[in-house]
Amino acid sequence: MSSSEYEGVMVFAQQKDGKVHPVTYELLGKGREMADKIGESLFCVLLGSGMEEVDELIYHGADRVFLYDDPSLQEFNVLHYKKCIVDLVEEEKPKIFLLGATTIGRSLGPRVAAALRTGLTADCTSLDVDEEGNLIQIRPAFSGSVMATIKTPKSRPQMATVRYRVMEEAKRDTSRRGEAIKKRARIEDTRIRVLERKEFEGEGSIVDADIIVSGGRGLKKAEDLRIIREVADLLKGAVGASRPIVDDRWIGRQHQVGLSGNTVRPKLYIACGISGSVQHLAGMRNSNFIIAINKDPSAPIFKEAHYGFVEDLYELLPELIAEIKRRRGMKTACITERSMRI
């Protein structure tokens, strides 16, 4: 695999029910930036059935979108997806190939990389490219306690899965023009069948939340999660949890943050009664803002926090709830007063 004939950056567009996953727009943002830096094109490959968002991919930076529209691609079947992508990469020879580090990307990426006999860097949180087009990939390892810089010096394409909500979304520009190229999917593989897919009802995944308020073993009993929930509701955020209270079934597994739960990167993470184990930190340390509430001043969570409140959560949180309501009340009071004057 000599590297000279490989050109351009290609992004895998993940979709569900025809709707493109937002990580795709983040990959397009980074992909566009890198393609411009090396003066090459940005490609996007979209697989599914009856998709309508092709123009959006172009508005978000793709020069060319390869579209595989076939009923056999509606649901994620790793063997079908792999076949299409491997064929396309062999035809188009991109220098760089990016996927979201989602449960789909992390199943598909390695399979494609192994078929192409190239390197794949997992779950990157930072990407850059040098003038020669060598990808510089940074990723957490050892449960987030180290950051590793990884290169793929010789093999092409250089492949990476990229963590969701780490890169900036591409800017949307409806004046952008690009090309949509219809490809035919030829799929005969019957070794995997998707029998059913189910999405949990109600609240969305905490991975998508901008604000997360989490509770841990500092809570004395399951009912006390109510305080955490009330703070979360006031801030229009989601409820997160450390593992012990999930193991004790105080709250569902989908709320767990950490190594064996969800990796989250909200704008604000408030940890209440959570000590800050390596495994918990692995799931939340990249949050934009971290506020920790813990009665033990030596709790490790404070090292990762921007603001650390040393206090009993049973004292602080009720006061916090009251204070937020008071200020909101004042604001509504002001507004009503003003509107009355008019």
Next chain:
Amino acid sequence: MGHGAKDEKEFNVIVLVKQVPEAEDVRIDPDTGRLDRSSAEAVTNPFDLNAIEVANRIKERLGGKVTCISMGPLRADSTLRDSLARGCDRGILLSDKKFGGADTLATSYTLSCAIKKIGSFDLIVCGEKTTDGDTGQVGPEVAEQLDIPHACFVEEIKAITESSLVVRRKTENGYMILELKLPALISVTKDINEPPLPLLKNKIKARKAEIETWSASDLSEIGDVERFGLTGSPTRVVNVGSPHVEKETMMIEGGSSREKAKKLVDILEDLGFL
């Protein structure tokens, strides 16, 4: 359950297990900035214990045999003994200088050569990821190299027969039910079961058990030696560092809880969250 004693074919499960440093023991040396693993206690990757337990449960149902394979230094032999103590029947250690420095492509290639050398198998089970390399890529890469179907993030086995498997696979906010034709590979999550501790008598037995050790030359008839280890690895770790420049933490310790609550609301307002 039959043990394949008669003519019928045995159901063969292979479990992939890796030895990792105990999570808390990994430090960055502040002077050299390099990863210091020397002090770390070596343990079986915790996620692989779930994989072993899945294999044991399947053996209870279908009979047959569980073989565990690990690639690593000679001391990884203790991880295979741990697997035997937990109920596996056979342990194979892949150990050779030529295997060293492998990335996930070379690791999965080497493992798939060993699996081909074993010959017949019906199912391969591995952990979701390891606590050191932490990529979760080895499983699906092994599946590709063996040209068999796979499913990642398996949180439940719904049904299994000699020829097919139905699993529930986790997604971000739900799940998928997949049917896979065997032979296949699955990587399982921590939620799939709760692995029991091995019994003392099994631990003692495992201490004396035989662990087969295969070197690169044992695999040279099946695989290309150039594809093992560092030479077979397209990726290079060029640097490891601390995750962060130490965050400046603003500590709020004094004052009543009422005062602290006011302070907290001020902060939330300043940051635009209210």
